Amino acid sequence: MSKEIIARVKLQIVAKQAxxxxxVGPALGQHGVNIMQFVREFNDRTSKLExxxxxxxxxxxxxxxxxxxxxxxxxxxxxxxxxxxIAKGSGMPNKDKVGRVTVQQIEDxxxxxLPDLNANDVAAAVKIIEGTAKNMGLEIIRG
Numbered sequence: 294m295s296k297e298i299i300a301r302v303k304l305q306i307v308a309k310q311a312x313x314x315x316x317v318g319p320a321l322g323q324h325g326v327n328i329m330q331f332v333r334e335f336n337d338r339t340s341k342l343e344x345x346x347x348x349x350x351x352x353x354x355x356x357x358x359x360x361x362x363x364x365x366x367x368x369x370x371x372x373x374x375x376x377x378x379i380a381k382g383s384g385m386p387n388k389d390k391v392g393r394v395t396v397q398q399i400e401d402x403x404x405x406x407l408p409d410l411n412a413n414d415v416a417a418a419v420k421i422i423e424g425t426a427k428n429m430g431l432e433i434i435r436g
Contacts, residue, residue: 296355300324305368308339308346324354331360338364347371366409369425372402383430391430399423399433 302320311317311332321328331352339348349365370382377392396419403410403418412418426433 296357296359298353299356300354302352302354303349304352305347305349306335308342308348309336309344311335311339321352321354321360325358326352326354326360327358331362335362366406369402369406369422370429372405373422373426373429373431376402377431379431382428386428386430389430390432393432393434394426395434396436399426 302324304316304320306317313328313332317332318328321331335350339346342348347367349368350362351365352360352362354360373394374381374392376398377394379392381391383389383391399419399422400415403412403415403422406422407415407418410418410421412421423433
């Protein structure tokens with residue numbers, strides 16, 4: 294028999310840097326979860342990831358105040374900024390281009406993100422990532 298889930302909390306936390314401070318503390322504290330236990334488990338599971346990587350996490354909280362969490366792949370925008378070597382996207386993506394990414398880089402990001410995307414194959418995932426790149430003001434270099 295499975296436990297009854299009372300809440301699902303979605304957060305984006307920097308790898309190896311979870312702490313009881315906001316947003317983690319208030320989000321979990323209101324459900325009576327042991328915050329330090331989550332912080333320790335999260336930091337342990339992200340210890341092998343690169344410094345500064347943003348990790349989306351979905352925390353399922355059960356009626357008995359226990360929890361499980363599922364880590365997702367980093368956001369496409371984070372991966373694109375890293376590939377292009379920029380700090381942030383453009384405020385006006387149709388006018389101001391802030392960086393460049395190659396088709397190969399987009400394919401690599403699409404393969405990384407495929408499990409979390411609403412796409413059946415890599416070609417569909419590439420189109421999703423290309424759209425994100427264009428909306429960030431990145432120029433796609435073909436060939």
